[in-house]
Structures are given as C-alpha cells and as structure tokens.
Amino acid sequence: QVQLVESGGGVxxxxxxxxxxxxASGFTFSSYAIHWVRQAPGKxxxxxxxxxxxxxxxxxxxxxxxxxxxxRDNSKNTLYLQMNSLRAxxxxxxxxxxxxxxxxxxxxxxxxxxxxxx
Amino acid sequence: xxxxxxxxxxxxxxxxxxxxxCTGTSSDVGGYNYVSWYQQHPGKAxxxxxxxxxxxxxxxxxxxxxxxxxxxxxLTISGLQAEDEADYYCSSYTSSSTxxxxxxxxxxxxxx
Numbered sequence: 001q002v003q004l005v006e007s008g009g010g011v012x013x014x015x016x017x018x019x020x021x022x023x024a025s026g027f028t029f030s031s032y033a034i035h036w037v038r039q040a041p042g043k044x045x046x047x048x049x050x051x052x053x054x055x056x057x058x059x060x061x062x063x064x065x066x067x068x069x070x071x072r073d074n075s076k077n078t079l080y081l082q083m084n085s086l087r088a089x090x091x092x093x094x095x096x097x098x099x100x101x102x103x104x105x106x107x108x109x110x111x112x113x114x115x116x117x118x
Numbered sequence: 119x120x121x122x123x124x125x126x127x128x129x130x131x132x133x134x135x136x137x138x139x140c141t142g143t144s145s146d147v148g149g150y151n152y153v154s155w156y157q158q159h160p161g162k163a164x165x166x167x168x169x170x171x172x173x174x175x176x177x178x179x180x181x182x183x184x185x186x187x188x189x190x191x192x193l194t195i196s197g198l199q200a201e202d203e204a205d206y207y208c209s210s211y212t213s214s215s216t217x218x219x220x221x222x223x224x225x226x227x228x229x230x
Contacts, residue, residue: 035219037164044121045156045164045207047219059216095163102211103170104154108163 002026002107004096009112016086016116022079022096022109030054030074033099036081038092039111046092049081050099063089086116122147122208122222129228135196138225140208141189146220148189152211155184155193158224159204167206168193195227203229 008020022034036048049070050059058070069082079096093113097105123141130136140147140155147153153171156164166175168184171191181196191210195202208222 037221044224045158045209045221047209047221050219059218061218097164100154100166100169101152102150103152103173104166104209105156105164106166106169106175108165110163 002098004098004107004109006094006096006109006112009094009114011115011117012086013118014087014116017082017084018086018114020081020083020094020096020112020114022081024077024079024096024098027098027107029072029077034072034079035097035099035105036068036070036079037095037097037105037108038090038114039095040089040092043092048094051079083114086114088116090114091116122210122220124206124208124222124225126223127226127228129230130195130198131230132198132200134198135194136198136227137195138193138206138208138227140191140193140210140222142191142210142212142220143189143214145214146210146212147186147191149213150211151186153184153186153191154209155182156207156209157202157204158207164207198229200229203227 003025005023051070067085093111095111098107100106155168158164172184
C-alpha cells in the first residue's frame, strides 16, 4: 500500500534552517509528482511546493519562494524540503502528498512538526 | 494565491444531507475542473474524498459527491453519519500567477 513517511521536523530558532524528508513506498515514486502542504496549529491547509515526477519542474507558494527548496532523489524514493531563513509563521505540521494529476493530492503522510521559536 | 472561501461550520442530524460550498474565481475553481475535497479528523492527516470536481477515489463512500457551477464548487454528504464529523477542505489548481494550488479555509461539520 502507498506509504509516505515524513521526518526531520523539530524546534529551530528564527533565521535557522531545517531539511525535511519524505520516504515513499508502495508505488512507483519516480512516476509521480509530489507536493508539500503545511498546517499551522489550529489553522487550515496551505500548499507549499510541487515537484514534477522527474524533478524538472518546481513550483512554490509565495510564502516559500526564495527560502524553501523542494527536491527529490528517485533512486532513494525520497522527497526533500530544504527550509532556510525560517520565521515564526513557518511553524506548522508539514505533510508530503502524492499528486493526483492536477486534481489534488491522493495520499498523505502523517506529517512532521516544525516549530520556529527562540 | 488567495484562499478559497468556505463556510466556517455546518451541521446536520444523522441521516440528513448537507452541502459545503467552496467559492473561488475564474482563475481557479471556475477555470479548471481540478477541484478536490479532503476530510480531516482531529490529529490525523487529510484524506482525499473527491477529485477533479466529482470523482470519488476507490474506497470512499458514495454518500460523498461533488459538483461545480461557475466559480463555486460543492461537496454534498448524504445520509449523515456520526463518523462524518470532521473538518473538510476544498482545493483547486490555479494559474493566477504561476502553477499552484490553493485551499479553502476549511469547514467544520458537526453531526448533531
């Protein structure tokens, strides 16, 4: 069955960096686009970033542009999110989600919590 | 990338039907048939319930249905059950500035 397992979350100071990982299994990882979606505590969902199945195209939410970098290693079935210049408002649970074409996100991981605080 | 507009809360009694609306613009909901809906129980990851406006993934009850008219999409849940109590989010592909996706603010469904 499809599994997505995020890791790498934790507490980081404002201005700091963190790299999240998402390990995929149960499907042909190299054939699908993957997204990062986040959810601040008690708030709604916010799309963060997209990467095409082969890594050739990447798109970001305005809130992530210039600070976050999405990447993937298809040989390791793993997705990454490098987050730099972190701000308090980046505090959230970060989910990786498998793309359902352009029409949505069909499988989600359990999420990893990122807390930006001094 | 502005959020889509959903009602903050809806409620219904077991067995009844409810509809949750999701209003966007011609750059997202109205411009593409790429609206999806997600159910989220407290402390859990979201679950895809509807994709491409009206398609149900395998395993999702046929009590859930989706539709769209103009810039507004809707999720209807018929035969409400206690287990349907959750937060629901709509999402749409958008090309307003660059390729992107946008979510609604979420709707809390209470089964009375």
